[in-house]
Amino acid sequence: MRSVIVFILGVGAVVSAQSPPVSKPSPPKTMRLYVFDCGTLNISSEGVNRYHVTPTEVGEPRMPVPCFLVAHPKGTLMWDVGVIPDATVEKAGTNGARYDVNTTAAAIVTRTLKSQLAAIGYSPTDITYVAISHAHKDHSANLNQFAASTWLTPRAEREFMWKPGNERVEPSFYTALEKSKTILLDKDEYDVFGDGKAIIKAAPGHTPGHQVLVLQLGSTGRIMIAGDLYHYPPERTMHRAPPDNEFSVPQSAASRAMIDAYLAKTKTTIWIEHDFGANAKLKKSPTFYD
Numbered sequence: 001m002r003s004v005i006v007f008i009l010g011v012g013a014v015v016s017a018q019s020p021p022v023s024k025p026s027p028p029k030t031m032r033l034y035v036f037d038c039g040t041l042n043i044s045s046e047g048v049n050r051y052h053v054t055p056t057e058v059g060e061p062r063m064p065v066p067c068f069l070v071a072h073p074k075g076t077l078m079w080d081v082g083v084i085p086d087a088t089v090e091k092a093g094t095n096g097a098r099y100d101v102n103t104t105a106a107a108i109v110t111r112t113l114k115s116q117l118a119a120i121g122y123s124p125t126d127i128t129y130v131a132i133s134h135a136h137k138d139h140s141a142n143l144n145q146f147a148a149s150t151w152l153t154p155r156a157e158r159e160f161m162w163k164p165g166n167e168r169v170e171p172s173f174y175t176a177l178e179k180s181k182t183i184l185l186d187k188d189e190y191d192v193f194g195d196g197k198a199i200i201k202a203a204p205g206h207t208p209g210h211q212v213l214v215l216q217l218g219s220t221g222r223i224m225i226a227g228d229l230y231h232y233p234p235e236r237t238m239h240r241a242p243p244d245n246e247f248s249v250p251q252s253a254a255s256r257a258m259i260d261a262y263l264a265k266t267k268t269t270i271w272i273e274h275d276f277g278a279n280a281k282l283k284k285s286p287t288f289y290d
């Protein structure tokens with residue numbers, strides 16, 4: 001009997017060393033959040049000033065580009081999908097891929113999103129839902145890989161994505177989503193898994209359909225992954241006005257006030273996605289928050 005067990009373990013080890021996982025990971029018993037490294041943005045001084053803060057006030061001008069996977073007992077949700085498509089990152093090799101998002105923000109990406117998903121047993125085609133905080137280039141690069149997922153998007157953002165002459169987006173990043181199964185989010189809140197633990201909340205202004213993700217994790221507690229409601233923490237602590245190039249400055253200001261009241265009322269911690277110092281301290285996949 002003992003020799004049979006040794007034999008089976010031996011075969012299993014050989015198979016897992018040579019081939020990627022063939023079956024989806026079984027759903028976790030409680031909700032988990034994985035954080036991936038989807039790159040870094042180098043921001044010029046002029047770029048920092050756009051947010052009505054100075055390089056001295058922010059200290060660190062670089063911005064991380066995180067991607068997130070929520071694994072829930074009833075399915076999975078991918079939230080924000082990077083700044084450079086995986087295929088470009090693969091071609092660039094070990095030095096990383098580079099891409100100028102605009103004249104003030106230069107992206108560098110060294111790891112693919114799909115390799116980080118594969119490391120925890122997932123493939124993009126396994127993912128139940130995909131949503132982005134908003135469609136700017138640094139949040140949408142790998143959307144095409146999630147065309148088989150159900151897309152959760154405000155109608156206004158979907159329209160913004162294919163608006164002719166929109167220079168803030170890159171439609172080639174999401175051509176395949178035009179025909180995806182889509183749930184249009186027309187209310188202030190959408191309960192992704194039906195148990196109140198993952199809520200997509202409207203926070204428009206940065207773009208017409210900008211939104212944030214509120215998670216109620218068993219051990220970690222309540223967090224809000226806040227998209228680009230803010231970029232640098234001093235914008236919030238020093239009460240600076242939203243950038244002049246927002247889709248709607250008054251709408252952004254109203255969303256910031258509404259979200260601040262919500263955070264206080266619900267005792268929720270905000271995660272500013274592009275906050276370099278905060279991101280450096282986050283647990284990265286394969287470790288996770290639960």
Ligand SMILES: [Zn+2]
Pocket residue numbers: 136138139228274
């Ligand atoms: Zn951004």
